[in-house]
Amino acid sequence: MKPSPVPEHEHRIVLQVVQPGLLGLMDGSVSTLAPLFAAAGLTGNPHSAFLVGMAAALGAALSMGLAEALSDDGKLSGRGHPMLRGSVTGIGTFLGGTFHTLPFLIPHLGLALGLASTVVVLELLAIAWIRYRYMRSPLGATVVQVLVGGGLVFLVGLTLGRLGPG
Template identity: 55%
Template sequence: MMSRLSMLTLGGRRRFDDLSEQEILALAIGSEEEDGQIYRAYAARLRADYPHSAALFDAMAEAEDEHRRRLIARYKQRFGDFIIPIRREHIAGYYARKPVWLMRNLGLDRVREEAAAMERQARDFYLAAARRSTDADTRALLGDLAAAESAHERTAEALSEQHLDGAGRDAEDAVAHRQFVLTWVQPGLAGLMDGSVSTLAPIFATAFATQNPWTTFLVGLSASIGAGISMGFTEAAHDDGKISGRGSPLKRGLASGVMTAIGGLGHALPYLIPNFWLATSIAFAVVFVELWAIVWIQNRYMETPFLRAAFQIVLGGGLVLATGILIGGT
């Protein structure tokens, strides 16, 4: 009775050290089957935009199928036709696959990272299990599985060179960069521009009308957070990304809302300083940095000529700033 209880963990799962060779082999079969399905899911998600990477994952799935067939043949030779239904989730401490393949907007770099992690996890686990094993046959089996995973890793590298040559990788990286710009940079830039420029007039009008730093800070805080909430919801609601291809509305709304609030808070926070003229001087310096940051982002990611971006942003921001000062000073 106690020996049976010792084979169970608190969660009702078996310990790997308590598995028989038959159970280990069945576990390996299930693991190879699941990995093949994951690679096919990656290929299906990437096929439209990244055909070269999709071909790579199709080939990796076929390699997993071949491993599974070899394992099944060995299992049948030693233990018969019935394969024990044992999976990763039944084993305590066994590596688990994160369900990232279920994500709708899974980036190319993330897919490649997850695939590399899958290979490393499988290889490292089998090596560690082989070192812990005291049974000669089980140790040999685990060593064979570790060698198979290492071979698979080398195969993946060779397939990557075959399917992802320089031109193919550059083309897919360009698509991934474009998606990053559409999902994160463009809405974030729009938010930063709105938060930095649109809040200039109310903040500096309040500052010069009251010359009260605390009142100015409260106006700037409310204007910045309110604008951030408004911009975030507007960005998320007006385009679901399915037709435009701009990506997740949640990500775009988050980028736009956060950057809008940051843009306004940048020149509102100096008014936490009690000295009005010191706070105002720092706020002017912050505005200068904000406007040039917008120019740099436009030039770096949106490919807007630097001089044109500088003229548009600095001129527009200067006019709004001047408007706020004039209104507040009257």
């Protein structure tokens, strides 16, 4: 069964705002996991992990925002103004990398890790829902894809965090 056609204004919003924002959320949520959890494991210090997480979130936001803005002027593809897409991607990346970093403001490492892990799962489920809602991806498949991908990166961070001194 073919999905119903998308109205032009909704199609434009998906191309110019939702897709760049989703790209940012996914990258921010996933790419910052490994350094954040590795730093927590290596240092045993929630404050140090917080600083690494914020550095990763800010660095990824700048990188992804610039990459999106410079990748396409939007004229040929119809994806809209590059500064809008780059800004949306950068903000999405920053938010995606920040939410699971904030628990490391808690001075107790075990509590911070537990809370951050819960936040990661909620972030990944939100990403799956956005993919389902706006990109019309099958909900079950998108939940599995997002959770497996995020879980693998999460495990990389935990594993490398345990290989350090200690």
